[in-house]
Structures are given as structure tokens and as C-alpha cells.
Amino acid sequence: GQRGEEEEHHSLETFTFYLSEPLSKERVEAFSDGVYAIVATLLILDICEDNVPDPREVEEKFHGSLLDALSEYGPNYLAYFGSFVTIGLLWFVHHSLFLYVTKATRLMGLLNILSLAFIGGLPLAYQLTSEFAEKSHNEIEAIQVSCVITFFASIFQFAIWTTALLNEEETLHAFARYGGKEHAFMFAKLALYPCVSLGAFFLTCLLSEFSTAIFHLMQIVIPFAFLALRIFVRIFLTAIKSVMSLSRRKVVLLEEEEACLSPNETLS
Numbered sequence: 553g554q555r556g557e558e559e560e561h562h563s564l565e566t567f568t569f570y571l572s573e574p575l576s577k578e579r580v581e582a583f584s585d586g587v588y589a590i591v592a593t594l595l596i597l598d599i600c601e602d603n604v605p606d607p608r609e610v611e612e613k614f615h616g617s618l619l620d621a622l623s624e625y626g627p628n629y630l631a632y633f634g635s636f637v638t639i640g641l642l643w644f645v646h647h648s649l650f651l652y653v654t655k656a657t658r659l660m661g662l663l664n665i666l667s668l669a670f671i672g673g674l675p676l677a678y679q680l681t682s683e684f685a686e687k688s689h690n691e692i693e694a695i696q697v698s699c700v701i702t703f704f705a706s707i708f709q710f711a712i713w714t715t716a717l718l719n720e721e722e723t724l725h726a727f728a729r730y731g732g733k734e735h736a737f738m739f740a741k742l743a744l745y746p747c748v749s750l751g752a753f754f755l756t757c758l759l760s761e762f763s764t765a766i767f768h769l770m771q772i773v774i775p776f777a778f779l780a781l782r783i784f785v786r787i788f789l790t791a792i793k794s795v796m797s798l799s800r801r802k803v804v805l806l807e808e809e810e811a812c813l814s815p816n817e818t819l820s
Contacts, residue, residue: 577656580664584650587668588643592636594675599632634771635678641778642671642705645741649713652728652738660712660723667708673701681767692760695767699753706745713742736788740781748774 646667653660680694716723720730727734752770756763 573658575656575658575661577650577653580656580661581650584646584664584668585643587671588639588646591672591674592639595632595636595639595678598675598678599628630768631678631681634768635674635681637771637775638702639671639674641774642709642745644778645706645709645745648738648741649709652725652734653712653716653723654725655723657715657719657723660715663708663712663715667705667712670701670705670708674705677701692756692763695763696753696756698767699749699756699770703746703749703753706742706749710742710746713738737782740784741778744774744777744781748777 650656656664677694677698681691681698713728717730720728726732728738729735748770752766755766759766
């Protein structure tokens with residue numbers, strides 16, 4: 553029995569060491585960049601193959617007006633740009649994350665692969681949101697599936713950073729650790745897509761009539777949110793620091809007043 557417990561304890565230690573064993577950070581980044589590039593290429597091929605008007609149709613149906621013919625494909629183009637922006641911003645977050653990662657572990661590599669698996673589903677999300685009829689039950693379900701794909705693609709990125717924080721001295725740069733200059737901004741940046749996509753999913757469940765508008769609004773708002781994020785985080789941190797400095801000043805003033813009082817006054 554004692555030998556069995558020792559072997560079990562040894563196997564657990566081996567398993568823990570296996571998960572924390574380092575990977576080549578450069579290879580993880582190269583593989584990720586390749587997947588992002590392929591996904592973006594597939595999205596471009598989809599929009600170029602299926603959403604180009606036929607010349608005969610332009611002449612017969614739209615009287616030679618190419619702009620009128622292209623206007624019919626407006627929802628498809630909007631879905632394409634929204635999906636491409638999503639891929640670009642998720643790549644940007646991934647790049648920012650691994651900019652502060654000093655060592656990648658096997659667990660971080662596994663979470664990265666899971667995130668890339670859902671990144672690869674973004675062309676599917678584009679096809680779903682552009683193929684079905686507007687304001688139909690199928691379109692609502694397609695938008696919800698797209699929100700789920702975006703949520704899991706981003707939540708696994710957040711999980712990579714959370715895993716790195718568990719052993720931050722070895723895996724993270726000092727700027728991204730607890731109390732570091734970029735810690736709050738990294739938290740807000742990595743939490744933005746999971747929160748917004750999850751919120752959009754529940755809103756489409758409650759307000760099914762406006763599900764298309766909610767989904768496209770999410771895709772439009774997030775790029776501007778990334779631009780404003782650093783400003784809001786800096787304002788928030790500055791406000792916290794000012795409140796803490798005021799409280800410290802009050803404590804110092806009280807200590808100085810107590811020091812100036814005589815012993816009898818202090819007792820009273």
C-alpha cells in the first residue's frame with residue numbers, strides 16, 4: 553500500500569512537470585501566425601468566389617450598373633469585413649499576449665491549439681451569417697453559433713494568460729505580472745472579446761428580432777473599444793492611485809498630529 557501511494561505521488565509529480573515543461577515559444581508563435589494567415593486567406597477566397605456578380609446579370613437585371621449589382625451582396629460583404637476584423641483583432645491580442653510571455657509551457661501550447669481550432673471556424677461563421685435569409689430562425693441560430701465560436705476562440709487566449717500568471721516569474725515579463733504596468737490593460741484586452749461575444753449571444757436570445765443588428769454592432773464596436781481601452785484603463789488606474797494617495801496623506805497627517813500632541817492629550 554505504501555509503495556502504491558509513492559508511485560501515485562510520483563506519477564502526479566511527473567504529470568505536473570510534463571504540463572509545465574517548456575515549449576519553443578518561437579515555434580508556437582510561428583504555428584499560430586500560419587493558422588491565422590490560412591484562415592484569413594480562406595475568408596478572402598470565399599468572398600471572391602461566391603460574391604462576384606455575373607456580367608450577364610449586371611447587363612440584364614441592373615442595366616449595366618455594377619454598383620447596383622454589388623448592393624445586393626451588401627450583407628455578405630458586411631459579414632466578410634466583420635469576420636476579417638475579428639480575425640485581425642484576435643491575432644493582435646495573441647501577438648500582444650506572447651509579446652509578454654517569456655516561456656511557453658505545454659499547457660499553454662494546448663490552450664493555444666484549442667483557441668486556434670475555433671479561429672479556424674471563423675470562415676464557417678462568415679458563411680453561416682451570410683447565407684441564410686434575413687430575420688429567419690436559421691439566421692438567428694447562425695449568429696448565435698458565430699458568437700459561440702468567437703467566445704471560445706477568445707476565452708482560450710484568456711486562459712493562456714491566466715495559466716502564465718500561475719507561474720508568472722518564469723513565464724511572464726515583469727510588465728504583465730500582478731502589479732505590472734501592463735497587467736490591467738492586458739486583463740481588459742483579453743477579457744473584451746469573451747465578454748462582448750457572450751453578451752451578444754444572450755441579447756440575441758432575448759431580442760431575436762434584432763439579432764442581426766446586435767451581431768453587426770458587436771463587430772463594429774469592438775475595434776473602437778480596442779482604441780479606447782487603453783485610455784479608459786489609464787483613467788481608471790489614475791483615479792485609483794489618486795484615491796490611494798489621498799488616503800495615505802490622511803494617515804500621515806493623523807500620525808503627525810498625534811506626534812505633536814503631548815502624552816496627556818494623547819491619552820485623553
